[in-house]
Amino acid sequence: MALGRPGEHLGRWRWPLGAAGGAVLAxxxxxxxxxxxxxxxxxxxxxxxxxxxxxxxRGEVTG
Structure with a gap:
């Protein structure tokens, strides 16, 4: 993709933000x-x- 992977601009915070946002919306x-x-x-x-x-x-969010 020309713009990179979805959520890549959020870096290490993409899944924690998704979890927190989803909980608030729920x-x-x-x-x-x-x-x-x-x-x-x-x-x-x-x-x-x-x-x-x-x-x-997996250590994906350490850097």
Whole structure:
């Protein structure tokens, strides 16, 4: 790709930001009563958290 990989400009913060943002959005959707979107966004937040832990264990976020 001409612009690089998706999220590359965020560097080491791409997965932690995804996890935090997804958690905030899931709570907001739950508060307004949209449980379907809350579940979808919550699942995406869990996936981002898993990818954060994996990237830390691989040493991808140290530099």
């Amino acid at each position: 709570v907001m959707f739950a508060l307004v009563g949209d449980w379907k979107l809350a579940a979808i966004v919550g699942a995406a937040a869990v996936l981002c958290a898993f990818l954060t832990v994996r990237s830390f264990s």
